[in-house]
Amino acid sequence: MSLTQGTDELLQTLISGCIVLDPPSQKRFYAHFYGYAFNICNRYVSREEEAIEVINDGFLKIFTEIRQFQPRYESIENSLKGWIRRIFINTAIDHVRKEKHRPLLINDQVEAFGDLQVPASGLERLSHKELLELITRLTPAYRMVFNLYVIDGYTHEEIGRMLNISIGTSKSNLAKARINLQKMILNKQTQFEIHGQRAL
Incomplete structure (x- = not known):
């Protein structure tokens, strides 16, 4: 059995456990994807404390919606990463919008700046x-x-x-x-x- 197959079997077991709200399964799922979630959320907020708040909110959404998850790729892990990435990004957007109490836009006309030019x-x-x-x-x-x-x-x-x-x-x-x-x-x-x- 390859490492990927072993991981996918573990994740399938954890998904089944999370669907029935099994706490040990939720805990292991959380631990498995925490680092991945942190790397996403930390880019969207200003402070680590905010990133952790977004992560926890995101996992709550994941555990609520996980029965809706459908693998899109052969690898369950890759499919899960794509699915939860969208959830964490949307959760981060909602968090920033709520914290700043304003829309995420700048009403300026488009300016013809070039690509980032750095030596x-x-x-x-x-x-x-x-x-x-x-x-x-x-x-x-x-x-x-x-x-x-x-x-x-x-x-x-x-x-x-x-x-x-x-x-x-x-x-x-x-x-x-x-x-x-x-x-x-x-x-x-x-x-x-x-x-x-x-x-x-």
Whole structure:
């Protein structure tokens, strides 16, 4: 039996247990997907405490709706990840919207910004963790669209429906998110170079 087959059999057992609200099954399911959920939710909110709140809300929705889950791929784990990813993203969107008490949009006209242009040396000096930290410093509207489009692969049409904004606003927010990230990365690169020179 392959590792994937073993994992899928375990998950199928846990799903069956979660459907009948079996606490040990829910606990093991939660533990299995917690890290995956954290990586998703932490990108959409500003603080780790918020991410944990979103995670817990998301798992409550999952346990309520899990009987509706239908595998879309041969691997149950991959199917589950796709299914719960959508739940956690939507839960994060609802959380940010509720916390900010305002729609997730910026009513500006679309501006013709190009793609993010950062010297390769600047990106190479940033770890994956540092890049994610910069993303969390974006405003909620910019962070939301950047995550949905660049990282999670949604189209502007899909983002517009999810956030109740126009396609033009989605494109505008993405462009401005890229500009803000560019400034933050270049600023971080400048600080690195200054500190490096002082160390010489």
